[in-house]
Amino acid sequence: MNKILVTGACGQIGSELVVHLGREFGRENVIATDIEKPSQHLKTASTFMYLNVLDPHMIAKIVVDYEIDAIFHMAAILSARGERDPQAAYEVNMQGLVNVLEVARRKKVDKVITPSSIAAFGPDAPKENTPDNTALNPTTMYGVTKVAGEKMLQYYYLKYGVDTRSLRYPGIISAETAPGGGTTDFAVDLYIHAVTREPYACFISENTPLPFMYMPDAIKAILQLAHAEPGRLSRRVYNVNAMRLTPAEIVASIRKYIPGFRCTYQPDFRQAIADSWPHSIDDRGAREDWGWKPDFDLDAMTRDMLEKIRGKFTIL
Numbered sequence: 580m581n582k583i584l585v586t587g588a589c590g591q592i593g594s595e596l597v598v599h600l601g602r603e604f605g606r607e608n609v610i611a612t613d614i615e616k617p618s619q620h621l622k623t624a625s626t627f628m629y630l631n632v633l634d635p636h637m638i639a640k641i642v643v644d645y646e647i648d649a650i651f652h653m654a655a656i657l658s659a660r661g662e663r664d665p666q667a668a669y670e671v672n673m674q675g676l677v678n679v680l681e682v683a684r685r686k687k688v689d690k691v692i693t694p695s696s697i698a699a700f701g702p703d704a705p706k707e708n709t710p711d712n713t714a715l716n717p718t719t720m721y722g723v724t725k726v727a728g729e730k731m732l733q734y735y736y737l738k739y740g741v742d743t744r745s746l747r748y749p750g751i752i753s754a755e756t757a758p759g760g761g762t763t764d765f766a767v768d769l770y771i772h773a774v775t776r777e778p779y780a781c782f783i784s785e786n787t788p789l790p791f792m793y794m795p796d797a798i799k800a801i802l803q804l805a806h807a808e809p810g811r812l813s814r815r816v817y818n819v820n821a822m823r824l825t826p827a828e829i830v831a832s833i834r835k836y837i838p839g840f841r842c843t844y845q846p847d848f849r850q851a852i853a854d855s856w857p858h859s860i861d862d863r864g865a866r867e868d869w870g871w872k873p874d875f876d877l878d879a880m881t882r883d884m885l886e887k888i889r890g891k892f893t894i895l
């Protein structure tokens with residue numbers, strides 16, 4: 580990996596990934612792209628340009644012009660937004676991925692790294708310690724596109740030898756960039772409301788367990804997978820796990836530091852999405868093949884989140 584294209588770089592994960600890539604490979608070697616305006620942060624860390632992943636010619640042009648040899652494909656429409664507009668989710672998540680894979684095949688890009696999600700699992704998968712290989716029968720359009728995307732990655736690897744790599748992220752919690760319309764966004768909202776001293780009405784019920792990961796671990800995981808020796812990979816798509824948390828457990832952790840934080844529960848349509856997903860993930864494959872291990876547990880994450888959000892809101 581020398582010259583890197585990142586799609587969806589303004590998103591929750593892309594915006595932090597680009598900072599790490601910029602540090603490792605140099606600003607001029609990281610081409611960050613999105614259809615949104617970049618933050619100053621992003622512009623400092625990378626060379627930014629507009630790219631709609633539904634435009635295959637523009638993807639090809641950037642790959643040729645900048646001699647790209649690795650693509651981190653992060654552009655997507657997530658679960659909750661996807662249920663509001665399933666056709667848009669299908670188009671961006673499926674056609675966008677196919678466009679990236681086709682350019683990678685035709686222009687001989689070495690590597691394509693793109694996240695999948697626990698949304699690939701449906702209600703018939705085991706709820707606890709869901710394994711890498713199990714039923715993939717999602718009930719959301721987002722999940723449908725993630726399963727189809729995983730199969731596309733496998734296909735381009737087997738048929739064309741494109742080095743495709745993916746990891747099934749759980750809900751990602753972060754302080755820097757707002758999440759973009761997922762079912763686990765409430766977790767970030769809880770921390771922000773606690774710091775701004777506002778009560779929060781959580782849209783997922785208090786005892787719903789879901790798998791989560793703190794952003795520094797999410798970045799560590801995708802970079803570790805991207806750097807792994809090809810011979811160590813026994814599969815294209817890996818489960819990665821960090822914490823099994825309910826909203827009530829996150830609230831209890833926040834209250835250790837902000838005792839007065841008030842939270843009520845008003846589940847909406849996103850509860851059905853959460854109920855269709857696993858509670859915890861078996862990530863032995865990732866641990867055995869490329870040494871995956873998260874650093875953050877709930878209280879370590881809470882301390883770090885509160886400190887970072889306080890910094891952003893300049894509240895003492």
Ligand SMILES: NC(=O)c1ccc[n+]([C@@H]2O[C@H](COP(=O)([O-])OP(=O)(O)OC[C@H]3O[C@@H](n4cnc5c(N)ncnc54)[C@H](O)[C@@H]3O)[C@@H](O)[C@H]2O)c1
Pocket residue numbers: 586587588589590591592593612613614615630631632633652653654655656657671675693694695696697747748749750751752757758759760761763
């Ligand atoms: N955040 C999570 O909790 C989570 C969990 C599991 C998997 N993932 C996966 O990680 C990846 C990144 O997710 P994220 O949380 O950063 O998402 P996000 O919604 O925060 O960001 C996605 C970005 O894609 C951009 N985008 C949308 N349509 C586009 C288009 N047509 N062309 C170019 N860019 C476009 C958006 O402007 C946005 O900046 C996605 O594949 C997502 O499915 C995320």
